[in-house]
Amino acid sequence: MSLLEVNNLKKVYKTRFGGQEVEALRDVNFAVEEGEYVAIMGESGSGKTTLLNILAALDKATAGRVALQGMELSGLAEKKIANFRRDNLGFVFQEFNLLDTFSIEDNIFLPLVLSGKKYSQMSEKLKPIAARLGISEILKKYPYEVSGGQKQRAAVARALITDPKIILADEPTGALDSKASDELLRLFGEVNELGQTILMVTHSAKAASCAGRVLFIKDGEVFHQIYRGDSTNQSFYQKITETLTLLTQGGNQ
Amino acid sequence: MKTLFYPKLAWDGIRKNRRLVFPYMLTCICMISMFYILLFLGSPSTGELLPRGGTTAMQVMILGSFVIAVFSVIFLYYTNSFLIRRRAGEFGLYNVLGMGKRNLAKIITFETLITSGISIVVGILVGIVISKLAELGLVKMLGGQISYDIRIEWKSVYITVLFYLVIFAVIWFSSIIRVGVSSAVSLLKSEKAGEKAPKANWLLGLGGAVILAIAYYKAVSIVSPLDAIMVFFVAVIMVIIATYLLMIAGSVLLCRILQKNKKYYYNPKHFVSVSSLVYRMKRNGAGLASIAIIATMVLVMISTASCMWFGSQDMIDDRYPADINFVFRFDKSELMTEENMAYLRQAFEDYRAENDSTTTTVIDLPYMEMSGSEEDNNTINFDKSDIDAFNVSSMREVCFIPMQTYNEATNQNIALDDGEALVFSSKGAKEYDTINLTVDGKSRTYKCVNPGTEEIFSDYYLGNIIPMISVVVSDYSDTMKFFEASANDRWYNMFTWKYSFDLNDSSMTAAEYAKGLKEAVSNALEEKSELSENCWYYYEEREYEALEYVALNGSVFFIGIVLSIVFILAAVLIIYYKQISEGYEDAGRFEVMKKVGMSKKEIKRSINSQLLVVFFIPLVFAGLHLAFAFPMISKILNLFGLFNTGLFMMTTVICFIAFAIFYAVVYKVTSNVYYNIVTDAK
Numbered sequence: 001m002s003l004l005e006v007n008n009l010k011k012v013y014k015t016r017f018g019g020q021e022v023e024a025l026r027d028v029n030f031a032v033e034e035g036e037y038v039a040i041m042g043e044s045g046s047g048k049t050t051l052l053n054i055l056a057a058l059d060k061a062t063a064g065r066v067a068l069q070g071m072e073l074s075g076l077a078e079k080k081i082a083n084f085r086r087d088n089l090g091f092v093f094q095e096f097n098l099l100d101t102f103s104i105e106d107n108i109f110l111p112l113v114l115s116g117k118k119y120s121q122m123s124e125k126l127k128p129i130a131a132r133l134g135i136s137e138i139l140k141k142y143p144y145e146v147s148g149g150q151k152q153r154a155a156v157a158r159a160l161i162t163d164p165k166i167i168l169a170d171e172p173t174g175a176l177d178s179k180a181s182d183e184l185l186r187l188f189g190e191v192n193e194l195g196q197t198i199l200m201v202t203h204s205a206k207a208a209s210c211a212g213r214v215l216f217i218k219d220g221e222v223f224h225q226i227y228r229g230d231s232t233n234q235s236f237y238q239k240i241t242e243t244l245t246l247l248t249q250g251g252n253q
Numbered sequence: 254m255k256t257l258f259y260p261k262l263a264w265d266g267i268r269k270n271r272r273l274v275f276p277y278m279l280t281c282i283c284m285i286s287m288f289y290i291l292l293f294l295g296s297p298s299t300g301e302l303l304p305r306g307g308t309t310a311m312q313v314m315i316l317g318s319f320v321i322a323v324f325s326v327i328f329l330y331y332t333n334s335f336l337i338r339r340r341a342g343e344f345g346l347y348n349v350l351g352m353g354k355r356n357l358a359k360i361i362t363f364e365t366l367i368t369s370g371i372s373i374v375v376g377i378l379v380g381i382v383i384s385k386l387a388e389l390g391l392v393k394m395l396g397g398q399i400s401y402d403i404r405i406e407w408k409s410v411y412i413t414v415l416f417y418l419v420i421f422a423v424i425w426f427s428s429i430i431r432v433g434v435s436s437a438v439s440l441l442k443s444e445k446a447g448e449k450a451p452k453a454n455w456l457l458g459l460g461g462a463v464i465l466a467i468a469y470y471k472a473v474s475i476v477s478p479l480d481a482i483m484v485f486f487v488a489v490i491m492v493i494i495a496t497y498l499l500m501i502a503g504s505v506l507l508c509r510i511l512q513k514n515k516k517y518y519y520n521p522k523h524f525v526s527v528s529s530l531v532y533r534m535k536r537n538g539a540g541l542a543s544i545a546i547i548a549t550m551v552l553v554m555i556s557t558a559s560c561m562w563f564g565s566q567d568m569i570d571d572r573y574p575a576d577i578n579f580v581f582r583f584d585k586s587e588l589m590t591e592e593n594m595a596y597l598r599q600a601f602e603d604y605r606a607e608n609d610s611t612t613t614t615v616i617d618l619p620y621m622e623m624s625g626s627e628e629d630n631n632t633i634n635f636d637k638s639d640i641d642a643f644n645v646s647s648m649r650e651v652c653f654i655p656m657q658t659y660n661e662a663t664n665q666n667i668a669l670d671d672g673e674a675l676v677f678s679s680k681g682a683k684e685y686d687t688i689n690l691t692v693d694g695k696s697r698t699y700k701c702v703n704p705g706t707e708e709i710f711s712d713y714y715l716g717n718i719i720p721m722i723s724v725v726v727s728d729y730s731d732t733m734k735f736f737e738a739s740a741n742d743r744w745y746n747m748f749t750w751k752y753s754f755d756l757n758d759s760s761m762t763a764a765e766y767a768k769g770l771k772e773a774v775s776n777a778l779e780e781k782s783e784l785s786e787n788c789w790y791y792y793e794e795r796e797y798e799a800l801e802y803v804a805l806n807g808s809v810f811f812i813g814i815v816l817s818i819v820f821i822l823a824a825v826l827i828i829y830y831k832q833i834s835e836g837y838e839d840a841g842r843f844e845v846m847k848k849v850g851m852s853k854k855e856i857k858r859s860i861n862s863q864l865l866v867v868f869f870i871p872l873v874f875a876g877l878h879l880a881f882a883f884p885m886i887s888k889i890l891n892l893f894g895l896f897n898t899g900l901f902m903m904t905t906v907i908c909f910i911a912f913a914i915f916y917a918v919v920y921k922v923t924s925n926v927y928y929n930i931v932t933d934a935k
């Protein structure tokens with residue numbers, strides 16, 4: 001059994017006044033094994049964010065099945081969803097999504113506090129993570145006082161601190177300069193080495209080339225996927241760009 | 254076509270921001286129409302419709318319009334700067350898109366022209382329509398003649414238009430300056446500015462608490478009504494400052510202290526609420542303080558004004574104990590003899606018989622009145638002839654009453670030994686067992702006999718303002734002589750005889766009766782040579798004097814209502830804007846919390862608890878302020894001749910409850926606006 005299984009997933013958006021329907025996902029199938037590092041690529045509007053939102057139970061699928069460790073998301077009661085998200089999933093977003101009302105430390109603690117953890121437990125847990133991410137010095141600062149890269153690392157810490165089964169990242173490097181991007185990708189690689197499963201949506205071939213597998217989405221379906229295998233970052237990067245060219249030029253399959 | 258470009262942009266800007274601009278215009282319209290209405294009511298033509306006290310009513314109305322004028326300037330100015338701040342992003346975008354400051358200024362100019370033009374025209378029209386209703390209401394309240402002609406006071410229209418044009422011009426100018434000095438980027442950002450975490454300022458927070466404590470202490474420790482007036486204004490200013498400090502700095506401080514307590518803070522129930530409250534209070538502390546101040550103002554005003562209106566009859570009865578009240582003053586003590594008073598009584602009696610009427614004597618009281626100051630050792634010292642303004646609280650009014658008069662008035666038969674007296678102390682004066690009355694180094698000392706409860710000066714008006722001591726003595730004429738020797742113009746009107754009676758049964762009205770009686774009394778005085786030169790008198794006829802009270806209290810009540818409406822409207826607008834701006838701010842935050850694993854229920858609970866705290870703070874402050882102001886205001890009401898504390902208590906409580914209900918409704922409605930924004934934005 002895979003960690004994450006997605007079968008025949010379909011999502012149709014209805015505009016508010018009934019009118020037009022947008023089919024964001026038509027028939028998505030894939031699985032993620034434990035410890036995998038998967039990147040998802042696709043053109044703008046191809047439904048990547050939609051997919052991630054459904055995986056996160058932030059949105060409901062129109063049809064199809066999503067299961068995490070065999071547990072189906074659609075079967076979750078509305079009340080349990082927030083708990084589920086907190087206990088099993090970690091998020092990293094493009095816009096960091098730190099709350100300006102909290103210090104960096106409190107931002108990271110937020111999911112744990114919601115689960116009712118004690119301060120001493122939380123700070124024990126934070127120490128090694130903060131050290132690894134290089135944010136020990138800025139914990140007491142507020143989001144407006146730190147750089148974008150630091151904010152994103154704080155967001156990663158917030159995702160990691162709950163020991164999630166899977167980390168979902170939506171264009172995590174999107175708002176970072178190349179140096180901060182490299183740093184973040186290095187960290188992702190590191191935590192993946194330690195066994196953390198990661199699912200990352202990205203537009204950047206370079207970012208994708210750090211993953212172990214890349215899924216390409218087009219027209220609401222998984223169009224193609226490539227594995228890194230034994231190839232180096234460099235040659236994997238080559239393969240990805242080739243596939244992307246194919247994706248954009250190939251038009252209809 | 255090109256000429257219409259800017260007006261069109263301006264109009265679009267207003268339409269797009271109607272959630273912000275329309276309530277602002279509504280407030281402008283309300284203020285303008287109220288201002289016009291008060292000027293209209295303060296015009297002489299309205300005064301002519303009133304039976305008596307037209308001038309008083311006019312003055313009150315003009316005073317009210319003055320208050321609205323000052324309030325308009327402050328309030329509209331700040332509301333507008335809020336609007337400009339909220340819309341800075343929009344202007345910044347225009348700027349980035351290549352519009353110069355000049356063009357922005359043009360847009361702002363046209364917007365101001367449109368909003369102020371509509372506000373003034375509609376405001377005046379509404380004012381003209383409502384002014385008639387207001388006039389009818391006022392005239393009916395004060396018992397004047399109703400006239401149904403529609404009337405426009407052109408002079409009031411000019412003043413209103415001119416005044417608000419000036420205000421709008423100032424507002425326009427400040428907007429231009431504001432947009433002019435800021436760069437495009439700062440304009441774009443200014444809506445997001447201030448996302449810094451607020452720092453707790455210990456000094457300001459504690460300062461606020463200390464100032465409030467002092468103000469409260471001052472307010473409750475007042476003894477005499479005269480002190481109350483002086484303390485009142487100081488206390489009001491202190492309370493306003495303290496409220497702002499506490500709301501802005503104190504609340505942040507409190508939250509910070511809560512955050513220091515790890516166990517409390519890192520609890521799912523408090524974590525989000527406490528940290529968000531810091532932000533809310535920092536951003537909106539000033540708004541909340543304004544709401545609290547306005548609420549207090551409204552409550553003080555309306556409960557005082559309604560107390561005065563509903564207590565009018567009490568006031569009149571206290572001041573004029575009978576239908577017709579005569580007061581005689583004798584220049585010398587030897588004129589104040591039983592014989593002279595009997596002579597005058599006879600004049601009253603003759604007139605009564607002549608006119609075939611029946612009367613009941615209510616008061617027949619000779620007394621000697623002096624003012625002195627309370628000192629140690631049960632001493633009242635009369636040496637100080639001038640009122641020491643800084644020591645009003647020691648001032649005492651002392652009245653000597655003959656034993657015989659007292660016995661007759663109370664139907665008793667008390668006999669005093671030498672050196673004994675009955676001493677009655679009013680509120681604020683102490684109870685004596687012996688009393689020394691000193692003047693020029695000489696003194697008279699009385700041993701005080703248990704006076705019982707039959708006080709005959711209880712209705713005496715002044716006694717409730719300056720503490721009064723009535724001393725009933727058996728050696729009345731000796732006492733008079735003793736003090737008269739040292740009088741030397743130190744006290745005027747020492748020797749007084751009050752004679753008041755009700756007119757029960759007469760073909761004449763009280764006014765006619767009193768007028769004729771005045772002639773008769775004058776003649777009687779003329780006929781007795783020793784009195785003609787050295788005795789003078791005046792009379793007050795209750796029904797006639799009452800009209801003046803009704804005019805004053807009625808117009809004060811009326812103005813209280815009008816001003817309350819204006820102030821409440823302003824408070825509603827502040828609340829509304831607060832909810833809108835918080836809504837936009839919080840929408841993003843709650844979205845993040847959802848992603849991090851907060852359930853809808855938890856989010857909703859956190860919103861509710863924050864809204865509730867923020868809702869209650871101004872109300873609690875207003876309630877506290879009101880409670881502490883209560884003793885002070887009831888003393889001030891004494892100065893106006895109102896001594897019915899129970900009535901004041903009742904009007905205050907009723908007003909507070911009514912206000913709280915209204916406030917809750919407003920909050921509920923505006924909270925929905927907030928919820929809509931927060932849940933819409935995803």
Ligand SMILES: Nc1ncnc2c1ncn2[C@@H]1O[C@H](COP(=O)(O)OP(=O)(O)OP(=O)(O)O)[C@@H](O)[C@H]1O
Binds near residue numbers: 013014024042045
């Ligand atoms: N709430 C919504 N209501 C209606 N349509 C939506 C909604 N959200 C997304 N869509 C549509 O669904 C499609 C997929 O959107 P989605 O945001 O998933 O794309 P994406 O792959 O994340 O794009 P990008 O790379 O630009 O972020 C788009 O056509 C979009 O217009």
Ligand SMILES: [Mg+2]
Binds near residue numbers: 048049050
């Ligand atoms: Mg997307």
